[in-house]
Amino acid sequence: MTDIKTIMACIDLSDYSPMTLGYALDLAEQGDLKVTICSIVPLRDVNPAFMAGMMYPCREDTKEYLDALKKNRIDQINKLIMERFAKFSNETDIRITTGYPADGIIEMVDKIGPDLVVMANKGRSNLSRFMFGSTAEYVFRHTPTPLLSVRDKHIFKRSYSGKAAPEATKIRTVMAAVDFSPWSPAILAHAGWLAKITGAKLHAYNCISAKEISWVKSHYIPENTFDLEEFLPKEKQRRHDLMADQIKAAGLSDIDGLNISIDLGVPYEQILSASQEMGADVLVLGPRGRSRSARFTLGSTIEKIFRHSPVPVLRLGPDIIH
Structure with a gap:
C-alpha cells in the first residue's frame, strides 16, 4: 500500500473547477x-498592471x-467551497x-511537495480539443508527483458543446493497467489505496501487445513452429499468476x-476499451512503460490514454520507484 497524506487541487475557476474540487475533497x-x-492568476491578467506601472508609476x-x-x-x-462543499469551509490551505x-503549478508542486495532484483535463479556455503544449498536457508530462487528471465520462468529448457542467462521480471501480514494468508494484499500490479508501472494486489489467507476439513468433525455436492458439492460453495464465503474486x-x-484480466492487442486501444466495458471510474497508469524512456514521448501509450480516456487518469510520478 502507498502512503498518501497530502493532496493539491489545481483550479482556475472555470466550469471544470467544481469537478476538480469534488474529486479532491472527496x-x-x-x-x-x-x-x-x-490557483494561478495568468499573466494576461497581470501584464496590464505591469505596463501601467512602468509607464505611469505615479498613477x-x-x-x-x-x-x-x-x-x-x-x-x-x-x-465556491461554501456553495458546493460547505463542510470543507476553512479546512483548506489556498495558495495563489x-x-x-x-x-506555476509545477513550481507550486515543488514548493509544497504534495503526495497527489488533482487537476482537470481542460480549463478556462474550454478547448474543443487537446492542443500540444496545453496546461493540462504540459503538467501531465512534467510534474514529478502522481497526478490525477479528472474528467466527466458522461460528457467527455473533444468537440463537446453541450451545456452540462462537468461533475465528480463516485469512484466504484478502479482499473490498474499493469505492464510488468518496474513501476507495476507502485501502480498496484496506488490503485489499491484508491480502492480501499473509496470502497471501490479493483480490476488489475494487462495487455499482451501484438508486437510482443510478433517478436516471440520470429524468435521461436524450432523455427516456424510457433502456434498462437497453443501459446496464448499459457502466456495468459503465466501473466495472471504473476499479477496475483504482485497483488499479494x-x-x-x-x-x-478484486479481478484480474489479460487481453491481447494494441495496449492503449485495449486499455481504453476494457475501461469502458468494466465501467471503470479511475484508470491508474505508470509514468511510462517498460522502455523506461528518459521522458514522455508524444504518441506513447500513456499520452494516448491521457488524451482519449473518458474516465479520470491517475498517472504516477517518474521517480516513484526510487
Missing part, C-alpha cells in the same frame, strides 16, 4: 488527507493591484500566485471484487 475526506488548493500601484487580484481569487474560491499556469505482495488480496 478523496481528502475518505483518506483523511490534508488539502491545498492551488498605478502595481503591488496593490496584484494583491487585489489574489484576494479576489481567494474570495471566489472560498465562495501569478505567472504561466503550467509553470502489495497487500491487496483482501479487496472485495
